[in-house]
Structures are given as structure tokens and as C-alpha cells.
Amino acid sequence: ARLKDRTGSAWPLARLLVSRFPDRDDRRRAIRWGATLSAVPTTRMEYAVLLQSETQGTGKTTLTSIMAALVGEENVSRPNESILTEGNFNGHFAKKRLVIVDEIYSGHSRKTYNRLKSPITDKRLRVNEKYQPEYEIDNFAHFIFSSNDLIAMLIDNTDRRFFIPRMSETKLPPAFWRGFYAWLHGDGFGIVQRCAR
Numbered sequence: 001a002r003l004k005d006r007t008g009s010a011w012p013l014a015r016l017l018v019s020r021f022p023d024r025d026d027r028r029r030a031i032r033w034g035a036t037l038s039a040v041p042t043t044r045m046e047y048a049v050l051l052q053s054e055t056q057g058t059g060k061t062t063l064t065s066i067m068a069a070l071v072g073e074e075n076v077s078r079p080n081e082s083i084l085t086e087g088n089f090n091g092h093f094a095k096k097r098l099v100i101v102d103e104i105y106s107g108h109s110r111k112t113y114n115r116l117k118s119p120i121t122d123k124r125l126r127v128n129e130k131y132q133p134e135y136e137i138d139n140f141a142h143f144i145f146s147s148n149d150l151i152a153m154l155i156d157n158t159d160r161r162f163f164i165p166r167m168s169e170t171k172l173p174p175a176f177w178r179g180f181y182a183w184l185h186g187d188g189f190g191i192v193q194r195c196a197r
Contacts (some may be wrong), residue, residue, distance in 0.1 A: 002072060005197065006190030012183040013066075013192055015176075019168060020059050026165035033163065037098065037142055038070040038196035046121045047160060048143035050104075053167040060146040060167070062180075064100045067144060069189050070196065071097045077141075078102070085112045091129035093119050093141045101145045113155055116143070120161050 021027035036043050051060040068076045075097040081104050083092065093099060099119075104112070119125060125139035155162050180188075 003069065003189050003193045005194040006187040007194065008187050008191045010191050010195050012180050012188065013195075016059060016062070016172075016180060019170075019172060020063070021165050022168055023166050029163060030165050034067055034070070035196040037067065038193060041097065041140075044123070044140060045142060048116070048120050048145060048162050050155075050162050050164045051144065051146040051167060052149065052164065053169050054148055055169045055171060056148055057171050058167060058169065059172070061102065064102070064144050064146060066184070066189070066192060067098060068100060070193055076100060081112065084115060089128050089130050090119070090125075091127060091132075093125055093139070094127045094129070094137060096141050099141050099143045101143070104145045104147045104149075117161060119143070 017027055017031065021030055030049065033045060033049060036045060051063065053060065077092040077096040077099045079087075079092040079099065079101060081101060084101065119139065119141060120143055122139055124136055125141070126134060126136050128134050155164075
């Protein structure tokens with residue numbers, strides 16, 4: 001079911017974003033990326049987001065889950081790193097708006113990075129699915145990666161395909177998360193969607 005816009009305060013989300021992205025420019029860019037993905041489906045951003053922090057439990061999974069809800073789970077693919085790096089098929093990119101890859105740790109190899117360049121930027125996607133003839137379609141996929149390794153991927157310093165915001169390593173207290181999830185699963189998702197529009 002599609003989310004319905006809700007009125008109400010977005011303060012819980014604002015507090016989360018300010019605490020997770022301490023750099024104001026990074027925070028604004030992250031918000032703009034998420035709002036565009038949610039509210040302007042005709043715009044394809046030709047760069048991926050890589051959320052990385054060494055500390056577990058800093059909110060990376062929560063942020064990707066919010067984005068998945070905004071585009072609709074039916075429009076989301078969640079391949080693991082080995083499928084991206086070793087797999088021969090790429091149907092998980094086809095007809096999806098958001099590709100979420102949790103726990104990426106390929107900093108020792110350029111293989112994942114090299115295989116992702118085209119899907120992140122190309123307007124057309126050549127799809128190779130098991131037991132199917134190859135076909136070509138318009139590429140609508142956007143990518144979010146997350147990692148607890150500060151060298152999650154070997155990326156060239158000049159590469160503009162990746163936005164890597166600086167994330168806080170400080171954990172938020174359990175009381176914050178209890179309140180945040182109560183808000184999110186109340187009217188929060190609808191409030192976030194309205195703010196994105």
C-alpha cells in the first residue's frame with residue numbers, strides 16, 4: 001500500500017538527521033537526495049549514497065528503511081555483496097527504484113566498485129536474468145550502501161558516482177529510539193513523505 005501524506009511535526013526525523021550527519025552540507029545533500037528519490041520519480045540521480053561508520057547501531061539501517069518505505073517495498077531490491085561481486089545475473093537492478101546493499105566490505109578489491117559504475121550512472125540497463133534472454137530497459141535504479149568499515153569500497157578520490165556523508169559514531173540512547181520508532185510507525189512515514197514533496 002502506498003503511503004498517505006500526514007500532517008504533523010517532523011522534529012523526530014530532524015533530530016535524527018542532525019545527530020547522524022554533523023556536517024551541515026552533507027546533511028542538506030543527504031536530505032535533498034532522499035526527497036528527490038521520494039517525490040520526483042522522473043529525476044534520476046546518477047550517484048549513489050554510501051553510509052559508513054565503524055560503530056554499529058548508529059542509524060544506517062533505519063535511514064535505508066525509511067527510504068524503502070517512501071518508494072514502496074515493491075520498488076526495492078536488497079542484493080548482498082557477494083551477488084554484486086560474484087554473480088553473473090543483474091535482474092535485481094531491473095525495474096527497481098532503490099537498491100539497498102547492507103554490510104558492504106569490499107575495500108580490499110576494486111571488483112564491486114568496477115561492476116557498479118554502469119548501473120549507477122547509465123540511463124539504460126542491459127539485464128541478464130537466469131534462464132531468460134538478455135534485454136535492455138531504462139534504468140531507474142538508485143543505490144544506497146551501508147558499512148561498518150571505513151574502507152567499504154575502493155573508490156577513486158575524483159569519482160563523482162558516490163556521495164559519502166560523514167556520519168556520527170556516537171550512539172543515540174535507547175529512549176530516543178523508542179520515541180522515534182513510535183513516531184515513525186504512527187504518522188511518521190506519512191509526515192516524511194509530505195516533507196519530501
